[in-house]
Amino acid sequence: MDIADLRDRILKQDRRALARAITLVESARADHRAHAGELLESLRGNGKQALRIGLSGTPGVGKSTFIESFGMMLTAKGLKVAVLAVDPSSARSGGSILGDKTRMERLSRDPNAFIRPSPSQSHLGGVARRTREAVALCEAFGFDVVLIETVGVGQSETVVAEMSDLFLLLLAPAGGDELQGVKRGIMEMADIILVNKADGELKSTAMRTCADYAGALRLLRKRPQDPEGFPKAMTVSALQEDGLEKSWDEMTALTEWRRESGHWDMRRSAQADYWFHEEVRQGVLALLENGDVKAAIDQLGARVSAGEVTPSAAADRVLGMLDLKTG
Template sequence: MDIADFRDKILKQDRRALARAITLVESARADHRAQASELLEALRGAGKQSLRIGLSGTPGVGKSTFIESFGMMLTASGLRVAVLAVDPSSARSGGSILGDKTRMEFLSRDPNAFIRPSPSQTHLGGVARRTREAVALCEAAGFDVVLIETVGVGQSETVVAEMSDLFLLLLAPAGGDELQGVKRGIMEMADIILVNKADGDLKTTAMRTCADYAGALRLLRKRPQDPQGFPKAMTVSAVEKAGLETAWEEMTTLINWRRETGHWDQRRAQQASFWFHEEVKQGLLARLQQGEAKEAIAALETRVATGDVTPSAAADSVLRILNISAR
């Protein structure tokens, strides 16, 4: 693979090259990982700083419908939009449906949009392990907005906040009350809460839910990265495309304020540090599946199961092989 040629094609917004590059960074093969690292290093600092928007919500809340309506609105205004959708992988077979392009029928045909579904595999937190690197590739390819749609599992799905500039939480009408709204976890990570399906018979319920969460947000501790009035709750209807423009205006207001006050650059620096530590952790975990450590784990597993050795003592033995102290 000619990395320099690959780099040039991505910078020229070659969609096929971008798709191949994302496949490369998602591969777990050692030779592919080496090539992916070389490509990412070659693209470092190139392209533009896209607006990264993380989007989470419970299954069935209408994330795909919202992304299609929202994405079509953005492309109609002249923006190029990339969608990185993470699909849950089966705990039994390991497979994923990857049906997001089917759900986003109109956006997938838009020449100013790029949709890439990826399996979550065994990675927790709502995103795939290499989603962050896929975001970097989309930035290099010149996309103005990168939407990161998470699996949608619940309160612990906060990793996406570590790779996005803006975190949206999509909720359904009657999805909770003020007490639910003040729970720690994903609620305190959200920048804007959008109560979807505010149409038809559910409109009144959606308005009430929005008021509940707006009240709950006022009880949360003030964050330094928020101007007055944020985070906030709003109602939208992805089906009727109602409230989308207002939501985009609020997002733009928040991002412009963060850019002007230095919070944008500060947050990106913190995220880079976070992912450095994550890569170190994942690298150490990978070493447990290789060489002496793998053999030691296999040998000690049976002894732990039969009670001949405690789990802590067995773990210490494995870590000593890696020259790592458990203390």
């Protein structure tokens, strides 16, 4: 594989080269990982810093409709938009539908937009493990905005927050009950809460829901990365394309404040450190899949099940095999 040629084509905004590069970074093959690392290193410092926007919400809240309407609005302003949509993978077959392009038909035909669905595979959190690297490729390509759509709510918010500059939470009117278990954690991470489907008969309900969340946000402890008035709740209608301009103005204002106050650079640095540690953790876990180590784990697992050895003692033996146990 000619990495230098692939790099040059990406910098020249060759969309096929970008698609091929994302396929490369998503691969788990050892030789592909080596090529991906070489490509990413060669692209470091090129391109621009895109505005990374993470988006999550419960299934059926209208994430795809919102992304299409929002993306079309941004491209109409002359901005180049990339959408990285993560689809859930089947625990049984490992397959994914990857139907985001069919749900965003208008945006998929827009020359200033790029949509890439990816399988979540077995990665917790609804964000593909290599989504972060795909974001870096999109920045090198020259996109102005990168939208990262997660599978749903829960663990995914923690992951997407570590690769985005703004985190949006999309909610449906009067849809509070299914969020009770995770609402506090999600709201503490959200920069802007958007109550979608604020149209027709649901408009008044959406307004009440928005007011409820606005009140709840005021009870949260103020974060250092927020100016006065943030985080905030707003209503939008992706179907009628109402409220999109106002929400973009708020995103822009928040981004500019964070740049001027230094929080943007601090956050990007902290994210780089987070992903360094995450790569180390993932590398250690990969060592456990080594043939000899895996066989030993299986044998020790059988002995633990039979009560012949304690789980702690068995774990110490495995760590000793990896030479990671220091004391």
